[in-house]
Amino acid sequence: MPTEKQWKSPSALFGYLSEKWPDAFNANAPKPLKIGIRADIRALDSELSDEDLSRALRAYTRTGKYLAQLLAGAMRVDLEGKAAGEVTEADAATAQAWLLARFAKAETTQSPEPKTEPEPTSKLDPKRAESKAKLSAERPAGLVVETKRRRSLGRRSGHR
Template identity: 85%
Template sequence: MPTEKQWKSPSVLFAYLSEKWPDAFNTKAPKPLKIGIREDIRALDSELSDEDLSRALRAYTRTGKYLAQLLPGATRIDLDGKAAGEVTEADAATAQAWLLARFAKGGAEQSPEPKPEPESSAKPDPKRAENKAKLSADRPAGLVVETKRRRSLGRRDR
Protein backbone atom coordinates (compact mmCIF):
# COMPACT_ATOMS: atom_id res chain seq x y z
CA MET A 1 0.00 0.00 0.00
CA PRO A 2 1.49 3.36 -0.96
CA THR A 3 2.34 5.84 1.71
CA GLU A 4 0.06 8.80 2.39
CA LYS A 5 2.43 11.17 0.57
CA GLN A 6 2.43 9.03 -2.58
CA TRP A 7 -1.37 9.26 -2.86
CA LYS A 8 -1.05 12.98 -3.47
CA SER A 9 0.23 12.41 -7.00
CA PRO A 10 -2.45 11.85 -9.66
CA SER A 11 -0.08 9.63 -11.64
CA VAL A 12 0.26 7.25 -8.67
CA LEU A 13 -3.52 7.23 -8.27
CA PHE A 14 -4.00 6.56 -12.01
CA ALA A 15 -1.49 3.70 -11.82
CA TYR A 16 -3.35 2.20 -8.86
CA LEU A 17 -6.74 2.43 -10.58
CA SER A 18 -5.46 1.11 -13.91
CA GLU A 19 -3.73 -1.79 -12.14
CA LYS A 20 -6.95 -2.83 -10.36
CA TRP A 21 -9.31 -2.11 -13.28
CA PRO A 22 -7.32 -2.04 -16.55
CA ASP A 23 -10.48 -2.28 -18.68
CA ALA A 24 -11.89 0.94 -17.24
CA PHE A 25 -8.84 3.13 -16.56
CA ASN A 26 -6.46 3.63 -19.45
CA THR A 27 -4.70 6.99 -19.49
CA LYS A 28 -3.46 6.54 -23.07
CA ALA A 29 -6.88 5.71 -24.55
CA PRO A 30 -9.56 6.64 -22.02
CA LYS A 31 -13.20 5.74 -22.52
CA PRO A 32 -16.21 7.45 -20.94
CA LEU A 33 -16.86 6.00 -17.50
CA LYS A 34 -20.22 4.86 -16.16
CA ILE A 35 -22.18 7.42 -14.16
CA GLY A 36 -21.82 6.34 -10.51
CA ILE A 37 -18.55 4.47 -10.98
CA ARG A 38 -17.29 6.06 -7.77
CA GLU A 39 -19.81 4.04 -5.73
CA ASP A 40 -18.78 0.85 -7.57
CA ILE A 41 -15.14 1.48 -6.70
CA ARG A 42 -16.02 2.32 -3.11
CA ALA A 43 -17.92 -1.00 -2.79
CA LEU A 44 -14.96 -3.02 -4.09
CA ASP A 45 -11.99 -1.11 -2.68
CA SER A 46 -11.38 0.35 0.74
CA GLU A 47 -7.68 1.18 0.35
CA LEU A 48 -8.29 4.60 -1.19
CA SER A 49 -9.65 7.32 1.03
CA ASP A 50 -12.72 9.20 -0.18
CA GLU A 51 -10.55 12.26 -0.78
CA ASP A 52 -7.99 10.34 -2.85
CA LEU A 53 -10.67 8.57 -4.87
CA SER A 54 -12.44 11.86 -5.59
CA ARG A 55 -9.15 13.51 -6.55
CA ALA A 56 -8.20 10.60 -8.83
CA LEU A 57 -11.56 10.51 -10.62
CA ARG A 58 -11.65 14.30 -10.97
CA ALA A 59 -8.14 14.39 -12.45
CA TYR A 60 -8.82 11.42 -14.75
CA THR A 61 -12.12 12.77 -16.07
CA ARG A 62 -10.70 16.24 -16.71
CA THR A 63 -7.83 15.16 -18.93
CA GLY A 64 -8.03 16.39 -22.50
CA LYS A 65 -8.04 12.85 -23.89
CA TYR A 66 -10.95 11.83 -21.69
CA LEU A 67 -12.99 14.95 -22.46
CA ALA A 68 -12.43 14.47 -26.19
CA GLN A 69 -14.05 11.01 -25.93
CA LEU A 70 -17.29 12.40 -24.46
CA LEU A 71 -19.28 12.61 -27.66
CA PRO A 72 -23.08 12.34 -27.79
CA GLY A 73 -24.12 8.70 -27.92
CA ALA A 74 -20.68 7.31 -27.01
CA THR A 75 -20.81 4.19 -24.87
CA ARG A 76 -19.91 4.51 -21.21
CA ILE A 77 -18.12 1.59 -19.54
CA ASP A 78 -18.13 0.05 -16.08
CA LEU A 79 -15.14 -1.30 -14.12
CA ASP A 80 -15.06 -4.47 -16.25
CA GLY A 81 -15.08 -2.53 -19.53
CA LYS A 82 -18.67 -3.52 -20.35
CA ALA A 83 -21.23 -1.09 -21.76
CA ALA A 84 -23.06 0.84 -19.03
CA GLY A 85 -24.99 3.68 -20.62
CA GLU A 86 -24.37 6.41 -23.16
CA VAL A 87 -22.99 9.93 -23.08
CA THR A 88 -25.84 12.44 -23.15
CA GLU A 89 -25.96 15.65 -25.17
CA ALA A 90 -25.60 17.66 -21.94
CA ASP A 91 -22.51 15.70 -20.86
CA ALA A 92 -20.94 16.15 -24.29
CA ALA A 93 -21.68 19.89 -24.24
CA THR A 94 -20.12 20.21 -20.80
CA ALA A 95 -17.01 18.36 -21.96
CA GLN A 96 -16.72 20.61 -25.01
CA ALA A 97 -17.05 23.68 -22.80
CA TRP A 98 -14.22 22.40 -20.58
CA LEU A 99 -12.03 21.82 -23.63
CA LEU A 100 -12.81 25.22 -25.14
CA ALA A 101 -12.09 26.95 -21.84
CA ARG A 102 -8.82 25.08 -21.55
CA PHE A 103 -7.79 26.02 -25.10
CA ALA A 104 -8.82 29.65 -24.57
CA LYS A 105 -6.84 29.81 -21.36
CA GLY A 106 -3.84 28.15 -22.98
CA GLY A 107 -4.04 30.47 -25.99
CA ALA A 108 -4.16 33.54 -23.76
CA GLU A 109 -1.12 32.39 -21.82
CA GLN A 110 0.86 31.71 -24.99
CA SER A 111 -0.16 34.81 -26.88
CA PRO A 112 2.61 37.20 -27.77
CA GLU A 113 3.16 40.29 -25.68
CA PRO A 114 0.91 43.20 -26.62
CA LYS A 115 2.39 45.72 -28.99
CA PRO A 116 3.37 49.01 -27.41
CA GLU A 117 1.17 52.02 -28.07
CA PRO A 118 2.42 54.30 -30.85
CA GLU A 119 4.19 57.38 -29.62
CA SER A 120 2.12 60.55 -29.29
CA SER A 121 4.51 62.42 -31.59
CA ALA A 122 3.24 60.38 -34.55
CA LYS A 123 1.24 62.26 -37.18
CA PRO A 124 -2.51 62.12 -36.64
CA ASP A 125 -4.63 60.43 -39.27
CA PRO A 126 -6.50 63.17 -41.24
CA LYS A 127 -9.56 60.94 -41.87
CA ARG A 128 -9.82 60.13 -38.19
CA ALA A 129 -9.63 63.80 -37.24
CA GLU A 130 -12.36 64.58 -39.80
CA ASN A 131 -14.66 61.87 -38.39
CA LYS A 132 -14.02 63.12 -34.87
CA ALA A 133 -15.01 66.66 -35.90
CA LYS A 134 -18.24 65.40 -37.50
CA LEU A 135 -19.17 63.45 -34.39
CA SER A 136 -18.51 66.34 -32.05
CA ALA A 137 -20.61 68.68 -34.25
CA ASP A 138 -23.59 66.33 -33.96
CA ARG A 139 -23.38 66.08 -30.18
CA PRO A 140 -24.72 68.72 -27.82
CA ALA A 141 -22.12 70.78 -25.99
CA GLY A 142 -22.99 69.37 -22.57
CA LEU A 143 -24.44 66.11 -21.48
CA VAL A 144 -27.41 66.33 -19.13
CA VAL A 145 -28.43 63.31 -17.09
CA GLU A 146 -31.68 63.33 -15.18
CA THR A 147 -32.30 60.93 -12.37
CA LYS A 148 -35.37 60.23 -10.33
CA ARG A 149 -35.18 59.74 -6.64
CA ARG A 150 -36.89 56.59 -5.48
CA ARG A 151 -39.48 57.03 -2.83
CA SER A 152 -39.06 54.80 0.14
CA LEU A 153 -42.02 52.74 1.25
CA GLY A 154 -41.98 54.03 4.77
CA ARG A 155 -41.99 57.82 4.54
CA ARG A 156 -40.88 59.43 7.75
CA ASP A 157 -42.35 62.88 7.17
CA ARG A 158 -46.03 61.88 7.20
Protein backbone atom coordinates in the same frame (compact mmCIF):
# COMPACT_ATOMS: atom_id res chain seq x y z
CA MET B 1 -0.27 -1.54 -0.06
CA PRO B 2 0.93 1.96 -1.06
CA THR B 3 2.12 4.38 1.57
CA GLU B 4 0.27 7.60 2.37
CA LYS B 5 2.91 9.67 0.51
CA GLN B 6 2.32 7.80 -2.75
CA TRP B 7 -1.32 8.90 -2.77
CA LYS B 8 -0.36 12.56 -2.84
CA SER B 9 0.02 12.91 -6.62
CA PRO B 10 -2.95 12.40 -8.94
CA SER B 11 -0.72 10.40 -11.30
CA ALA B 12 0.07 7.91 -8.52
CA LEU B 13 -3.63 7.66 -7.69
CA PHE B 14 -4.48 7.10 -11.33
CA GLY B 15 -1.69 4.50 -11.59
CA TYR B 16 -3.34 2.60 -8.76
CA LEU B 17 -6.76 2.67 -10.47
CA SER B 18 -5.38 1.70 -13.88
CA GLU B 19 -3.43 -1.18 -12.34
CA LYS B 20 -6.49 -2.48 -10.54
CA TRP B 21 -9.01 -1.89 -13.39
CA PRO B 22 -7.09 -1.58 -16.68
CA ASP B 23 -10.24 -2.08 -18.81
CA ALA B 24 -11.80 1.07 -17.37
CA PHE B 25 -8.79 3.34 -16.75
CA ASN B 26 -6.44 3.81 -19.68
CA ALA B 27 -4.63 7.13 -20.06
CA ASN B 28 -3.69 6.49 -23.71
CA ALA B 29 -7.17 5.46 -24.87
CA PRO B 30 -9.67 6.70 -22.27
CA LYS B 31 -13.27 5.55 -22.47
CA PRO B 32 -16.23 7.36 -20.94
CA LEU B 33 -16.83 5.94 -17.47
CA LYS B 34 -20.13 4.68 -16.17
CA ILE B 35 -22.20 7.16 -14.21
CA GLY B 36 -21.79 6.15 -10.54
CA ILE B 37 -18.46 4.37 -11.00
CA ARG B 38 -17.24 6.00 -7.80
CA ALA B 39 -19.73 3.93 -5.78
CA ASP B 40 -18.62 0.77 -7.61
CA ILE B 41 -15.00 1.47 -6.74
CA ARG B 42 -15.88 2.27 -3.14
CA ALA B 43 -17.74 -1.06 -2.84
CA LEU B 44 -14.74 -3.03 -4.13
CA ASP B 45 -11.83 -1.08 -2.68
CA SER B 46 -11.27 0.26 0.80
CA GLU B 47 -7.60 1.23 0.42
CA LEU B 48 -8.30 4.64 -1.09
CA SER B 49 -9.70 7.37 1.09
CA ASP B 50 -12.75 9.23 -0.20
CA GLU B 51 -10.59 12.28 -0.83
CA ASP B 52 -7.98 10.32 -2.79
CA LEU B 53 -10.62 8.56 -4.87
CA SER B 54 -12.28 11.87 -5.68
CA ARG B 55 -8.94 13.43 -6.65
CA ALA B 56 -8.06 10.47 -8.88
CA LEU B 57 -11.41 10.48 -10.69
CA ARG B 58 -11.36 14.26 -11.05
CA ALA B 59 -7.85 14.21 -12.53
CA TYR B 60 -8.77 11.41 -14.97
CA THR B 61 -12.10 12.82 -16.11
CA ARG B 62 -10.72 16.31 -16.70
CA THR B 63 -7.93 15.32 -19.08
CA GLY B 64 -8.27 16.57 -22.62
CA LYS B 65 -8.20 13.03 -24.02
CA TYR B 66 -11.05 11.91 -21.77
CA LEU B 67 -13.19 14.97 -22.50
CA ALA B 68 -12.66 14.51 -26.24
CA GLN B 69 -14.15 10.99 -25.96
CA LEU B 70 -17.39 12.28 -24.42
CA LEU B 71 -19.41 12.43 -27.63
CA ALA B 72 -23.18 12.08 -27.63
CA GLY B 73 -24.09 8.40 -28.00
CA ALA B 74 -20.61 7.08 -27.08
CA MET B 75 -20.66 3.95 -24.93
CA ARG B 76 -19.76 4.28 -21.25
CA VAL B 77 -17.85 1.45 -19.54
CA ASP B 78 -17.90 -0.11 -16.08
CA LEU B 79 -14.86 -1.32 -14.13
CA GLU B 80 -14.62 -4.46 -16.29
CA GLY B 81 -14.76 -2.49 -19.54
CA LYS B 82 -18.31 -3.65 -20.36
CA ALA B 83 -20.92 -1.31 -21.81
CA ALA B 84 -22.80 0.57 -19.10
CA GLY B 85 -24.85 3.33 -20.67
CA GLU B 86 -24.32 6.08 -23.22
CA VAL B 87 -23.02 9.63 -23.11
CA THR B 88 -25.97 12.02 -23.21
CA GLU B 89 -26.18 15.18 -25.29
CA ALA B 90 -25.91 17.23 -22.09
CA ASP B 91 -22.75 15.40 -20.98
CA ALA B 92 -21.21 15.88 -24.43
CA ALA B 93 -22.06 19.59 -24.39
CA THR B 94 -20.53 19.98 -20.94
CA ALA B 95 -17.33 18.25 -22.07
CA GLN B 96 -17.10 20.48 -25.13
CA ALA B 97 -17.59 23.56 -22.94
CA TRP B 98 -14.71 22.41 -20.69
CA LEU B 99 -12.47 21.91 -23.74
CA LEU B 100 -13.39 25.26 -25.27
CA ALA B 101 -12.77 27.04 -21.96
CA ARG B 102 -9.40 25.31 -21.68
CA PHE B 103 -8.43 26.33 -25.24
CA ALA B 104 -9.56 29.91 -24.62
CA LYS B 105 -7.55 30.06 -21.41
CA ALA B 106 -4.49 28.66 -23.19
CA GLU B 107 -4.77 31.34 -25.87
CA THR B 108 -4.98 34.16 -23.34
CA THR B 109 -2.06 32.89 -21.28
CA GLN B 110 0.31 32.68 -24.23
CA SER B 111 2.86 35.45 -24.12
CA PRO B 112 1.87 38.33 -26.36
CA GLU B 113 4.21 39.42 -29.11
CA PRO B 114 6.54 42.21 -28.04
CA LYS B 115 5.11 45.59 -28.79
CA THR B 116 7.11 47.96 -30.88
CA GLU B 117 7.33 51.50 -29.71
CA PRO B 118 5.04 53.79 -31.65
CA GLU B 119 6.55 56.55 -33.70
CA PRO B 120 6.44 59.84 -31.83
CA THR B 121 3.56 61.95 -33.06
CA SER B 122 4.70 65.03 -31.30
CA LYS B 123 3.73 68.49 -32.47
CA LEU B 124 6.95 69.79 -30.96
CA ASP B 125 9.77 71.32 -32.83
CA PRO B 126 11.69 68.47 -34.58
CA LYS B 127 14.95 69.45 -32.83
CA ARG B 128 13.27 69.43 -29.45
CA ALA B 129 11.57 66.07 -30.13
CA GLU B 130 14.94 64.64 -31.19
CA SER B 131 16.66 65.81 -28.02
CA LYS B 132 13.80 64.46 -25.89
CA ALA B 133 14.06 61.05 -27.61
CA LYS B 134 17.83 61.10 -27.06
CA LEU B 135 17.36 61.80 -23.34
CA SER B 136 14.79 59.06 -22.91
CA ALA B 137 17.05 56.58 -24.72
CA GLU B 138 19.95 57.42 -22.42
CA ARG B 139 17.90 57.03 -19.24
CA PRO B 140 17.74 53.42 -17.98
CA ALA B 141 14.27 51.88 -17.87
CA GLY B 142 12.74 51.70 -14.44
CA LEU B 143 14.78 54.57 -13.02
CA VAL B 144 12.72 56.91 -10.89
CA VAL B 145 13.99 60.37 -10.12
CA GLU B 146 12.52 62.15 -7.16
CA THR B 147 12.81 65.86 -6.67
CA LYS B 148 12.15 67.89 -3.57
CA ARG B 149 10.41 71.18 -3.62
CA ARG B 150 12.11 73.94 -1.80
CA ARG B 151 9.98 75.43 0.85
CA SER B 152 10.15 79.02 1.67
CA LEU B 153 9.13 79.43 5.27
CA GLY B 154 8.96 83.16 5.09
CA ARG B 155 6.36 83.38 2.35
CA ARG B 156 3.90 80.87 3.74
CA SER B 157 3.86 81.96 7.31
CA GLY B 158 3.84 85.61 6.47
CA HIS B 159 7.52 86.23 7.41
CA ARG B 160 9.85 87.77 4.92
